[in-house]
Amino acid sequence: MTDTNSPSPSRRSLLGWGGAGLALGAAAAGGAVAMARTEDDTAPAAGSAIAFHGPHQAGIATPVQDRLHFAAFDVTTDDREAFVQLLKDWTEAARRMAAGHAVGEGAFGGLPEAPPDDTGEALGLKPSRLTLTIGFGPSLFEKFDLADRRPEALVDLPKFAGDNLDKNRSGGDLCIQACADDPQVAVHAVRNLARIGFGKVVIKWSQLGFGKTSSTTPEGQTPRNLFGFKDGTRNIAGTETDRLKKFVWVDDKDGPSWMEGGSYLVARRIRMHIETWDRTSLQEQEDIFGRDKGEGAPVGKAKERDEPFLKAMKPDAHVRLAHPDTNHGATILRRGYSFTDGTDGLGRLDAGLFFLAYQRDVRKGFIPIQRSLAADALNEYIQHVGSALFAVPPGVRDKDDWWGRTLFSKEA
Numbered sequence: 001m002t003d004t005n006s007p008s009p010s011r012r013s014l015l016g017w018g019g020a021g022l023a024l025g026a027a028a029a030g031g032a033v034a035m036a037r038t039e040d041d042t043a044p045a046a047g048s049a050i051a052f053h054g055p056h057q058a059g060i061a062t063p064v065q066d067r068l069h070f071a072a073f074d075v076t077t078d079d080r081e082a083f084v085q086l087l088k089d090w091t092e093a094a095r096r097m098a099a100g101h102a103v104g105e106g107a108f109g110g111l112p113e114a115p116p117d118d119t120g121e122a123l124g125l126k127p128s129r130l131t132l133t134i135g136f137g138p139s140l141f142e143k144f145d146l147a148d149r150r151p152e153a154l155v156d157l158p159k160f161a162g163d164n165l166d167k168n169r170s171g172g173d174l175c176i177q178a179c180a181d182d183p184q185v186a187v188h189a190v191r192n193l194a195r196i197g198f199g200k201v202v203i204k205w206s207q208l209g210f211g212k213t214s215s216t217t218p219e220g221q222t223p224r225n226l227f228g229f230k231d232g233t234r235n236i237a238g239t240e241t242d243r244l245k246k247f248v249w250v251d252d253k254d255g256p257s258w259m260e261g262g263s264y265l266v267a268r269r270i271r272m273h274i275e276t277w278d279r280t281s282l283q284e285q286e287d288i289f290g291r292d293k294g295e296g297a298p299v300g301k302a303k304e305r306d307e308p309f310l311k312a313m314k315p316d317a318h319v320r321l322a323h324p325d326t327n328h329g330a331t332i333l334r335r336g337y338s339f340t341d342g343t344d345g346l347g348r349l350d351a352g353l354f355f356l357a358y359q360r361d362v363r364k365g366f367i368p369i370q371r372s373l374a375a376d377a378l379n380e381y382i383q384h385v386g387s388a389l390f391a392v393p394p395g396v397r398d399k400d401d402w403w404g405r406t407l408f409s410k411e412a
Helices: 080-098 138-142 183-196 241-247 282-289 318-322 366-375
Strands: 067-075 131-136 174-180 201-212 263-272 337-343 349-359 382-392
Touching (some): 067 183, 080 183, 174 263, 174 382, 183 201, 282 318, 318 366, 349 382
Antiparallel strands (some): 067 174, 131 174, 201 337, 263 349, 263 382
8 A cells, every 4th residue: 555645743642543532634535535436346356446435335335355354353442432432443443444545644654662553564565455444243233322212123142053153253343344355465555543442442253255155246256165166146236226225224214323334244154174084975065055166066066157046956055045035035234265374283174164144234144154053054054153243334425424323423
């Protein structure tokens, strides 16, 4: 990211970007972020910027990028005003990074006695379609006297069959989802927000992801998961305005009003038993999914996008159990990523799927689908080991708006 400013030392606070507020005088929006996004945006060219402003947050219906850095934070301050200021500071930093600019007054050129405003590892890199998306967890509403503003849809997820959840990889007061085509750009974004939040928030857990496993641009090639199967054939496209409205965006009838234009995010860390799967016959693998491995066609069909005949599949086939027709129409928008985190100490890969799903109401989306999947034959080869749910507020509409304003503003 290019540092476009050359500030004089007198303009910098000795406390740096994360201290007693931001130097907001710079025209941070600049370039692509000055334009508002629409749901009909097509995938920008590689390396370009995705507009930050819009009625919905970027990183949901946006064309899925190649890399992910996801972080869940716990709030460590009980000062509401300080936390609101942090949200404003984060918004300004995110606005700049999404446009390909350094945070604040940059990584160099300021007072030698003060920490720089930007950590510097993205200097010279393109924006790489960076999107930053924030969500608020159920536990946040127990703080700052917000219990009466917690949405009814922000439920405590039930325990599902086969769950083996690690509390150190679950929950969080809020989350940041950073997606980009360059992993260093995504990591830089989360690192800088964590640094700005020092003393107010702390990272509880995080996850790096690669190789998107779902797509919001179905005209492109469907990606494959670590089991080698195409994933997300029927995923909601970012151009399908009607389906987004029906299944993803919260509207004024859903309540509360501060969530209008937002969505709900389920994040699940799913461990894949790679070694067991790799010793399973091709026929059994295809029976488990309900699709062939090469083309991705449903059982008895020739092409990937042919309408599946669910009764031709085995009763415990994954596609059959996850299909909307099996779940009274329940539909979610997926943005998952593969991950590998070394080994588990027993010579097995710690690898799998970091599942991300957006929906209008988890009680009508993820929960019924996941309950249906209790009988999934795939469960022999996977295990859910991390879980979190977040309310994702609407987008930042202009340069005067900020993340969470609709929730925290007195007039909201």
